[in-house]
Amino acid sequence: MNMNLYSRGDKWFVIANMVLVGLFTISTLYPFIYIAAVSFSSGFAAAAGTVVLAPVEFTLAAYERVLSEPEFWRSYANTFVYTFGGTAVSLLIIIPGAYALSRPQLIGRRFWNLFVAFTMWFNAGLIPFFLNMRDLGLLDSYFGIIIGFALNAFNIILLRNFFESIPSSFEEAARMDGANEFQVLWKVYVPLSKPAIATITLFCIVARWNGFFWAMVLLQSEDKIPLQVYLRQLIAELSDDEEFTSTLIDAAYSVETVTAAIIVCSIIPVLLIYPWVQKYFNKGILLGGVKE
Amino acid sequence: MSHQESIGPSTEELVIESREALRDRAKKRAARLGDHFKREWQIYVLLLPTIIWFLLFLYKPMYGLQIAFKDYSIFRGIDGSPWIGFEHFRTLFDNDQFLRAIKNTVIISFFSLLFGFPAPILLALMFNEILNQTYKRTAQTIVYLPHFISTVIIAGIVMTAFSPSAGIVNTVLEWLGMEPIYFLTRPEWFRPIFIGSGIWQEAGFQSIVYLAAIAGVNPSLYESAVVDGASRWQMMWKVTLPSILPTIIIMLIIRIGNLLEVGFELIILLYQPATYETADVINTFIYRQGLQQGQYDLAAAAGLFNAVVAFVLVMTANTISKRVSRTSLW
Numbered sequence: 001m002n003m004n005l006y007s008r009g010d011k012w013f014v015i016a017n018m019v020l021v022g023l024f025t026i027s028t029l030y031p032f033i034y035i036a037a038v039s040f041s042s043g044f045a046a047a048a049g050t051v052v053l054a055p056v057e058f059t060l061a062a063y064e065r066v067l068s069e070p071e072f073w074r075s076y077a078n079t080f081v082y083t084f085g086g087t088a089v090s091l092l093i094i095i096p097g098a099y100a101l102s103r104p105q106l107i108g109r110r111f112w113n114l115f116v117a118f119t120m121w122f123n124a125g126l127i128p129f130f131l132n133m134r135d136l137g138l139l140d141s142y143f144g145i146i147i148g149f150a151l152n153a154f155n156i157i158l159l160r161n162f163f164e165s166i167p168s169s170f171e172e173a174a175r176m177d178g179a180n181e182f183q184v185l186w187k188v189y190v191p192l193s194k195p196a197i198a199t200i201t202l203f204c205i206v207a208r209w210n211g212f213f214w215a216m217v218l219l220q221s222e223d224k225i226p227l228q229v230y231l232r233q234l235i236a237e238l239s240d241d242e243e244f245t246s247t248l249i250d251a252a253y254s255v256e257t258v259t260a261a262i263i264v265c266s267i268i269p270v271l272l273i274y275p276w277v278q279k280y281f282n283k284g285i286l287l288g289g290v291k292e
Numbered sequence: 293m294s295h296q297e298s299i300g301p302s303t304e305e306l307v308i309e310s311r312e313a314l315r316d317r318a319k320k321r322a323a324r325l326g327d328h329f330k331r332e333w334q335i336y337v338l339l340l341p342t343i344i345w346f347l348l349f350l351y352k353p354m355y356g357l358q359i360a361f362k363d364y365s366i367f368r369g370i371d372g373s374p375w376i377g378f379e380h381f382r383t384l385f386d387n388d389q390f391l392r393a394i395k396n397t398v399i400i401s402f403f404s405l406l407f408g409f410p411a412p413i414l415l416a417l418m419f420n421e422i423l424n425q426t427y428k429r430t431a432q433t434i435v436y437l438p439h440f441i442s443t444v445i446i447a448g449i450v451m452t453a454f455s456p457s458a459g460i461v462n463t464v465l466e467w468l469g470m471e472p473i474y475f476l477t478r479p480e481w482f483r484p485i486f487i488g489s490g491i492w493q494e495a496g497f498q499s500i501v502y503l504a505a506i507a508g509v510n511p512s513l514y515e516s517a518v519v520d521g522a523s524r525w526q527m528m529w530k531v532t533l534p535s536i537l538p539t540i541i542i543m544l545i546i547r548i549g550n551l552l553e554v555g556f557e558l559i560i561l562l563y564q565p566a567t568y569e570t571a572d573v574i575n576t577f578i579y580r581q582g583l584q585q586g587q588y589d590l591a592a593a594a595g596l597f598n599a600v601v602a603f604v605l606v607m608t609a610n611t612i613s614k615r616v617s618r619t620s621l622w
Contacts, residue, residue: 010524017421024415025431028438028496031449034460038452049463097342100335107328112339116346121606124353125595126575127582131370132353151345181334210442213557217583228444232561235448256458263445270440277440278433 032267039063039261043254061252062261072262074223075230082145082215082226083208090150090204095197097151098159099185113160120153133218140220149207149214155200162196163189202277209270231262360593373589380593390594392569393577400573401551404487409547411495413540416502417528435496447561450489451476476562479570486562486571490555498543505539506532541616549609552602574598 033053038046039062040055050056066072100106101113138144171179171188179187190197212228219225237255329336355370360380362373384390415435422428438446453459454475462472475481509532517527556575563571574594582591 013524014421014423017418018424018427021415021418021422021431025434028435028492031453031492032437035449035452038458047458049458049460049466051458052460052463093341093345096338100339100342103335105328105332106335106339107325112343116342119346119350122354122603123599124350124357125592125599126578127588127592127595128353128356128359129349130583131356131359131588132349135370136348147345148349151342151349156342181332181338185338206440210440210444212442212444213560228442231448232444235444235451235561254458256452256455259448260452263448266445267441274433274437274440278436 035260035263038257039264041257043252043257046256046260047254059252062257063265065253065258066261066265071222071230072227072265075225075227076265078142078224079209079226079228081142082211083205085142086146086150086208087201087204089146090155091197091201093150094156094159094200095190096185098156099163099181099189101156101160102163103181113157116153116156118153130217139218140224142224144218145215148218149211155203159193159196159200162193166192205273206270227262227266231259231266234259234262357592357596359589360596362589364589364592366588380590381597383590384594384597389572390574390577393572393574393594396570397552397554397573397575400483400486400554403483404490404554405547405551407487408491408495409544411491412498413502413536415495416499416506416536417532419499419503420506420532421524421528432496436500437496438493439497441493443555443557444561446489446493447558450485450562454485477564477566479567482563482567482571486555486559489558501543502536502539505536509535542613545609545613545616549606550602551605552598 034051037051037053037055040058040060041051042057042059042061045051045056101109101116103109106112133139133144133148136144138148166189170192171184174184174188210228212226212232215226216229216232219229234255359370359373361375361377362370363376363379364370364373419428419432422431454461456462456472456474459475461475465472473481475485513531513535514527517531522530552574554573554575556573556579559571559573559576560579563576575598578591578594578598581587581594
């Protein structure tokens with residue numbers, strides 16, 4: 001939009017608009033600031049509801065409590081295993097699968113694409129999925145969480161569309177040199193598809209990092225649960241409190257400040273990869289996945 | 293086939309000949325197929341893990357859906373359990389809790405759509421009117437962020453913020469001289485809080501799609517609008533908005549197709565028996581009946597009902613999309 005389009009002096013409109021956007025942005029940001037402030041406040045101050053913007057009676061007690069908890073570290077480590085193990089497995093299956101589905105010489109290509117896409121429209125639901133995991137012996141196992149959620153139709157279709165958009169002239173040189181399908185995929189298509197693969201990697205990482213429902217349902221052992229399930233258990237304690245009065249474990253920290261501290265610890269890795277996320281986040285790719 | 297036979301001369305010779313020709317062709321085809329697989333086997337190797345995964349984790353549960361029509365017991369297994377027809381569906385539609393769950397699903401979906409759908413469009417229109425690029429980019433970076441935060445954390449934030457003793461919302465109410473409200477135990481507050489937190493989390497991120505559409509609007513439209521003396525306000529409503537209408541329609545259709553997919557994970561985290569009345573949706577009902585109480589067959593029936601309605605919605609949405617915009621979703 002050019003500056004000269006504003007020549008008619010819609011000053012008030014522009015200002016009001018900036019203020020409104022500013023307000024929405026602040027209301028998005030504020031809960032995070034609030035949670036951070038609570039996490040650094042004393043349990044007493046948090047329970048009394050005096051924390052608004054900055055920590056009150058600054059203390060690291062909540063963090064000391066969280067970081068001294070072996071369950072916190074174990075669940076944190078588990079989350080890393082699920083996130084990176086799961087993402088790696090996903091990519092190892094999705095990339096070859098999407099490539100095969102994009103090949104014109106594949107017999108039954110239409111059928112196989114429908115076979116994948118159909119699962120977007122019809123899903124057996126929670127119970128049959130759960131019973132299936134149980135029948136496969138994948139309850140309460142690291143492997144079950146990693147393999148059971150490795151694929152989804154959306155990611156495969158997104159990558160397949162990207163592969164299809166690459167002109168076949170790119171692979172001709174490799175074919176001349178006698179490259180087989182594996183080599184064509186690895187040396188021609190994968191390097192050319194970095195943005196799409198990065199997007200899928202991002203989707204996988206975010207889904208894994210944040211996933212809690214199935215981890216909660218499928219995992220029984222405390223030592224296998226990821227951070228989000230551990231966090232949920234703490235939050236459940238908070239909500240089980242009928243009157244919502246915070247249980248003062250100690251004046252230095254309360255359930256609120258401890259929960260807030262874990263929330264902060266859980267968000268930090270997301271914030272660390274966020275700039276990278278932004279760099280790769282391409283609107284075109286997002287839309288490309290929606291069509292066909 | 294029979295139609296042709298009645299017309300043409302059907303001597304035995306002809307039949308034998310055509311049979312031989314057929315066999316010949318089949319042989320050739322088989323040979324060609326053999327050649328094809330010999331040459332292209334690598335593609336099938338690449339595809340195989342994907343197919344196995346889909347069969348094992350998405351299609352096998354569809355086979356297991358039959359327990360919706362069976363008296364399922366863990367010991368007899370899926371195949372060994374006896375058929376009982378539509379018994380579970382009858383039970384469900386006599387169950388007040390299930391009917392309540394349907395009602396809540398519809399109400400929550402409807403209001404999420406009503407308030408949640410326009411929000412990202414408005415946001416995109418507003419972002420588009422900001423001249424200062426640094427301001428715009430900073431605001432965008434911040435409003436996209438909640439999309440990447442887990443549901444559990446969203447729930448934690450909501451519970452902390454709305455807590456009656458410690459929460460900021462009640463602190464503000466107290467400043468205004470009002471009585472604190474136990475928001476999360478009050479049925480009438482559940483839907484506004486749930487829908488509001490959904491908008492808070494997703495409106496920013498969803499605006500990306502509309503911003504992309506706005507970026508594609510022909511600049512000459514604005515130029516001629518300026519020549520005609522249009523204000524920014526008028527251009528926003530009369531140029532930008534109509535130009536992104538196709539995108540809006542597509543997104544609306546997608547939303548309608550996914551109407552039943554209320555974010556039940558957040559509901560599970562936020563609701564409690566005191567708020568079931570307004571908060572319990574089909575999926576949370578399934579979760580409680582099936583996964584918590586072990587009534588797998590009944591819960592699977594509720595799930596099948598949900599899945600069939602969702603399937604019909606998606607298919608209808610796509611058909612409408614094809615008609616309206618000539619851009620189907622697949």
